[in-house]
Amino acid sequence: MTKKKTGRPLSFDRGEALLASMHVFWAKGYEGASIKDLTSAMGINSPSLYAAFGDKHQLYLQAIDHYASNDACAPLVAFETEPDIVQAVRSFLLAVIDYSVGNSSGVRGCFLSSCVSTSAGEVEGAQERLHSAIAETDARIARRFELEKARGALPESFPSFERAQLMLDLRQGYVFRCRAGQDADSMRADIEFRVNMVLAPPLTVSPD
Known part of the structure; x- marks a missing residue:
């Protein structure tokens, strides 16, 4: 039986990354915020963004939840x-x-x-x-x-x-x-x- 490979542990602070993404969305709006803008502000690459948060849409919703909480x-x-x-x-x-x-x-x-x-x-x-x-x-x-x-x-x-x-x-x-x-x-x-x-x-x- 082949064991399922475990993913690499996150090497960044999730809360800080969400906060950084929120500031990008806040300043540029949802449509105006590019993946490059977001990854640059969050200090991660695009594969890490998709692995941790899903796509841009899911990241946006999580940023809203983070702000509200x-x-x-x-x-x-x-x-x-x-x-x-x-x-x-x-x-x-x-x-x-x-x-x-x-x-x-x-x-x-x-x-x-x-x-x-x-x-x-x-x-x-x-x-x-x-x-x-x-x-x-x-x-x-x-x-x-x-x-x-x-x-x-x-x-x-x-x-x-x-x-x-x-x-x-x-x-x-x-x-x-x-x-x-x-x-x-x-x-x-x-x-x-x-x-x-x-x-x-x-x-x-x-x-x-």
Whole structure:
């Protein structure tokens, strides 16, 4: 019986390679990123890329998953770990600004909104991952608001899910501004207005 040959062990860090590929996709888009661009940034040759990640399409989807599981969570971690809810909302928004303007790769904004959203209707699997990332973010923020309601820090009538969506929309607004080159200080200047917007008591609509 012939034994199946084992493949050569990977001689590179998979996480670092995915991060490098993500920056290429982020800067050039899915269609604009060539295999040569990707292998050069990842520090591997094309056979190693295909062996470890599959084709370009599979690499792109894995880069999206890597981003959603790591970089994209920084604002959420800031929001979830801060004990005071006012400071938690403030920390979330500040983390969005800081990350969007301070990415070490030189690209600005958010990988999901800047790159993945533009390919969602064209690259199979991208739209589903984008929907999943949005739904997970909404749910995580809403859970924190519900916890604060149970603690009495927020009124029972506070619309947790709707304000969670508002926070995500504010995040994407900051990302768009960062992508356009707006400086961080100008965005931080009105942070308190946005914090108050998120945490404002719900309006009571009088019946006609």
